[in-house]
Amino acid sequence: MILRRSVFASLLVLLVCSDIALARAPTIGGLSRDRAIAVDAAVEAEMKNQHVVGVAVGIVENGKVVYSKGYGLADREKNIPVTTDTMFRWASCSKMLTAIATMQLVQKNALNIDADVRKLVPEFPDKGVTITTRELLDHQSGIVHYDNGKVIRTQRSYAMPHPFADVILALDTFKESPLVNPPGEKYSYSTHGFILLSAVVQRAGKQAFATQVSESIGQPLGLVTLRPDYQWLNIPNRAVGYRKHDEKIERSSDTDVSWKLGGGGFISNIDDFANFAAGLINHRLVSSKIETEMWTPQTLKNGELTERGLGFVVQIDKSGKLKISHDGEQEKTRTRLVIYPHEKRGVVVMTNSEWVDPGKFSTTVYAALDTH
Template structure:
């Protein structure tokens, strides 16, 4: 029996080693999908030309295999550094999807319930007119406000040492509406959610994410976007000004780790999605909970679940997705649960593209 365990451990280690080797490359194509890859590549190059994107990475995967992963263009225009499969991009609000997995793990362990109130779990958050539950935070129905763009909160360059410090930004503000009566997208709601995760886990939020989410899923290229830390393969960030590519404004993401502060690669996002399809990190019941649309008090349903969106194609195919826009980055993640197809895209330009591209690519890889 011990010999079997040793052989199994060596096999797993060899798979992990092979995965790490792949990540240092700029391209990987599964031989079974060369035609599909060629056709999808044309869509990607057209997008980069249309949007003037300096560098982009895309990964297409099934439940158990990487079908195609490739880096296009440059991670750093000044130094002519190419995009690799382990290039780290700002993923913006896909950080919320990562946070939802942390929430799911705590739910499974019985450490947190969706009906728990913030006032119960985060004692330093002031009482409001209404109680706010964990479910309302995760589904954007809490009434907690989002960034104030006019006073520069989205482009904040202030460093916050703790989540508790970052909550000072909005903790004294009144709720925008009674919880669960409306949908109101709020990254700050996820900041408050991460405070609850910290309190329940008894561990710093970033440490919890590393130890309980990233490491178990082999997400070697997913880290917080810490400005004062040397981070291997972090891309440079760009924006457009009058049609010209310039360096993106300096920002500090410590005001929003859980809602928009992580770096990742398209390959890591695909690996995370594979684990969800395999149901080996969190179980089927929890995944269904995270992927169930939210119902408001009046019975209306939104397309937002808990850290994910759920929609249906014209042909009736359900897809789970989330996008992320950030200063110097845009990302998109798509999962077809029935067909077990994943598409993840990351780029280093503050631009716009939506699920239509990912859906078109996913359709090409369906068997």
């Protein structure tokens, strides 16, 4: 009996010591315990402010992913929490993948960024003017977006069940539309322009666009969950999307996004989104020369400077630091990537709540990091 009590006492001491050691743990992930707690508190407060169903956040410091975590619910009705395995749509953050794939071809001298895109993609009708790959990348092509001009869809039938998985056929969703302005005259954001850009990449790279993204971006960075969000495939851990209707939160639609893969059709978990940010910061995808060109603000024909580089938003913040970012907005999701390349820092945000401003999350996370 005495021996049993002694063993029990020893076990109790071990458990207590383990709890104390955990409480005193200097880091959680790659963050100090105090900073991790501050980040959690900041995210949870912003969730409350914006009435968020579910969100995931990833943090990069010194070029490494040091923290990633899910908060709230991936499926409210089934009470399934958001974890680092939860799959969120990238939405327009997919454009960064397309931009990188494009610039990798430029780096290989497989693509002339200033050549007429119709040399590679003659399926795109002649608009009476030259449209270049550069103008697609910096949104100066004049190609229509969703609601800034008339969108004309090509009327035809297809033999295959999911024709727009081929980015060339996806041009049928808008290629007959008139330009909204002459190329180079103004900045005019266009997802359709990036669909055309994905077709340019497919032709220049002589390989399916999705395959190029996987082999030249996903595999080198170890992005094991990054893939097209094809609705006809069973992709585990997909987040349920939510929208507001008359201030009531309800489930969103599972809209097919296969037709705009290069402009908004990829999906992954938060770890892969954060690892993509780290890959950008660590020059893992393109050379320094190409990176500088990609992250240089472009000018209009009249010399006016824009805040768009080649596929990225390029800004200098109030403290004079280079800030690179992109947002995504789509059914089922809102996303944001914002990095400071010279400081080797980054924050990525993914949520399943369509009304959310992800920029408020990235701002509050940076603030929590900087004050602890």
